Amino acid sequence: MLTLHVAGGQAVLVQDDRIAALGPAADLAAAHPGARVREWAGADRIAAGAVEPAAGELLEHRYHPDPREGVGTGARPLPAGLTPAGLGGSARRGVQALLSRGVTAVVGPFERPEVRTAVARSGLAVVAGAGERSLTPGGRADFAVLGADPVRCLATVLAGRIVYRARD
Numbered sequence: 001m002l003t004l005h006v007a008g009g010q011a012v013l014v015q016d017d018r019i020a021a022l023g024p025a026a027d028l029a030a031a032h033p034g035a036r037v038r039e040w041a042g043a044d045r046i047a048a049g050a051v052e053p054a055a056g057e058l059l060e061h062r063y064h065p066d067p068r069e070g071v072g073t074g075a076r077p078l079p080a081g082l083t084p085a086g087l088g089g090s091a092r093r094g095v096q097a098l099l100s101r102g103v104t105a106v107v108g109p110f111e112r113p114e115v116r117t118a119v120a121r122s123g124l125a126v127v128a129g130a131g132e133r134s135l136t137p138g139g140r141a142d143f144a145v146l147g148a149d150p151v152r153c154l155a156t157v158l159a160g161r162i163v164y165r166a167r168d
Helices: 025-031 055-060 084-099 113-122
Strands: 002-007 010-015 018-024 036-039 043-048 050-052 103-107 125-127 143-147 153-158 161-165
Touching: 002 025, 002 043, 002 143, 010 025, 010 043, 018 025, 055 084, 055 103, 055 113, 084 103, 084 113, 084 161, 103 153
Parallel strands: 002 036, 050 103, 103 125
Antiparallel strands: 002 010, 010 018, 043 143, 143 153, 153 161
């Protein structure tokens, strides 16, 4: 299925998990009239997602509390005696926090199985080092939909799937 993601007059055409084309929204819409159009209201641009070089520290050595715990949502040192299930929940919440910032790749590897599972299930790419990422036709459809001033991530797409969408 073809999906045309539109922001700020520019567009990314996605077919399955790949970028099929990039360019002006009007041109791509005219060339692909059968594509589903997802126009991102309030979006300024679509950009390659960010790489998080400190993912190991953030996911394996920091605790991301559940909002229902009533202790805030900011990352903090891992509590003593945290169970594997507790670490898995923390890692999932940490991954969600990364996605909310437009992160599409993390620097690995990860030592703890609970963290590896959370990262793998999310679809985040695991890379060896932080570097620039770009949107390229034929490449995996990983990108962030960004708002204007101040820059705000409205959505994160991994392998053509919307994995994060900001709430109004």
